[in-house]
Amino acid sequence: MTRNRLTSQPFRHLQDRIATGLITAGGMGVLLAVLGIGVFLVWEAMPLLLSGNTNALTRLSPLAWGTLKAALMALLFALPLALGAAFYSGFFMSRQLHSRIKPTLEMMEAIPGVVIGFIAGLIFAPWVERHLASTLVLLIWLPLSMGLAGLLWHLASRRWQRRLPLSWAALWLIPWLIAMFMVALWLTPLVEQAWWGGDLRQRLYLWFGLDYVTRNALIVGLAMGFAVIPSIYSLAEDALTEVPRSLMEGAQALGASRWQAAMKVALPAAWPGLFSATMIGAGRAVGETMIVLLASSNTALLSASPFEGMRTMAAAIAIELPEASAGGTPYRMLVLAALVLFLFTFLVNTLAEVVRQRLRRRYHRIGGAS
Structure with a gap:
């Protein structure tokens, strides 16, 4: 039996070396593939950059603005929900x-993003068009109703606080939010009639010159925000839970409440991880294609209005690249747009990973010191 063990050890070492070599080769292959994509995009976009054709470059500005606009709308919707849920x-x-x-x-x-875009473009967008006032009231009223629920819970007696513990608020708040949703839908016609003369869309056009398009930046932001919430939540929650418990326990031992310890101790310690989660969510939003294609009007506009459409770089590449002839100016412009997206995504992910590694080293030092 001892001889069999001795003879099997070289075979196991050979297996480990083969597995290590395959993993190393796979990692190097991925790096070379990413580098090859970057070199290809730079090579194809270089003639346009060296030609001095400023007219072609200015045509990309509406696409760049639409990309930033869609990402900003998505993050405005996703960050409060994702970070609040993680906390x-x-x-x-x-x-x-x-x-x-x-x-x-x-x-x-x-x-899949195509499913979210399909629902947003064919179901959600027409509903919002018919109930624009209700949508805006819900976007304002539901967060306020959450704060109202917290205030009522804080003012409630100990008996009700034991019946509705804070640790199970994710469940007992559901009936409350449904009730607040129904109240908002019931009160919206009265509010619209009293404040906006019964037609919010007409008032927006008369007061601010805002025209409403069925598939607009608001729809894209809500749909894309729904798509990026899971990734932001998962990374942010991991960053918060990886904070050494000794920090929380030490703060509570000094007299701080759990809320004070979480806000003043754990949250500052985890901010690099929260920043990393935000950056990765922004990268996902910038590179999203199908949601923008299905939930927006795909019109290249330099407009800050959330009720008008836009066209992002990713959507323009998906629509126009099959019809662009290789080597032509439209082809070079699309390749340049792809290069911008590639560089932005690469830099965002690199920055997020650097921040995450820094956070891990900090936790490791704190854990070792404790």
Whole structure:
């Protein structure tokens, strides 16, 4: 038996070396592929950059503005929800509920963008057009109703606080939000009639010159925000839960409440991870294609209005590249747009990874010191 073990050890070493070599070769292959893509895009876009054709470059400005506009609208919707959910689930949610909620939210990331764009463009966008006032009231009223629920819980007696524990608020808030949703829909016609003369769209056009398009930046922002929430939430929640518990326990031992310890100790310690999650969500929003194609009007406009359409670089590449002849000016412009997206995504992901590694080293030092 000892002889069999001795003879099997060289074979195991050979297997380890083969596995290590395959993993190394795979990693090098990925790096070479990324480098090759970058070199190809630079080579194809170089003639346009060296030609001095400023007219062709200015045609990209509406696409760049549309890309930033869509990403900004998505982050305005996604960041409060994702970071708030990560903060609550990381410090206040019960472990039993956390073990079910977090995998469910992370599974949302598997929903294809084409499905989200289809629902947003064909179902959600017409509903918002018919109920624009209700949509705007809901976007304002639902966050306020969450704050109202927290205030009522804080003012409630100990008996009701024990019946409705904060660790299970993710469940008992659902009926409250449904009730607030119905109240907002019931009150919106009265508010619209009293404040906007019964037609909000007409008032927006008369007061601010804002024209409403069915598929606009607001629809894209809500749909794309829904798509990037899982990735931001998962990374932010991991960053918050990786904060050494010794920091929280030390703050609470000095007299701080759990809320004070989370806000003043854990949150500043985890900010690099939260920044990394935000950057990765921004990179996902900038590179999204199908949601923009299906949920926007795909019109290249330099407009800051959330009720007008836009065209992003990714959408322009998907639409125009099949019809662009290789070597022509439109082809070079699309390649340049792809190069800009490539550089932005590469830099954002690199920055996020550097910040994440820095956060891990900081936690490791804190954990070793404790």
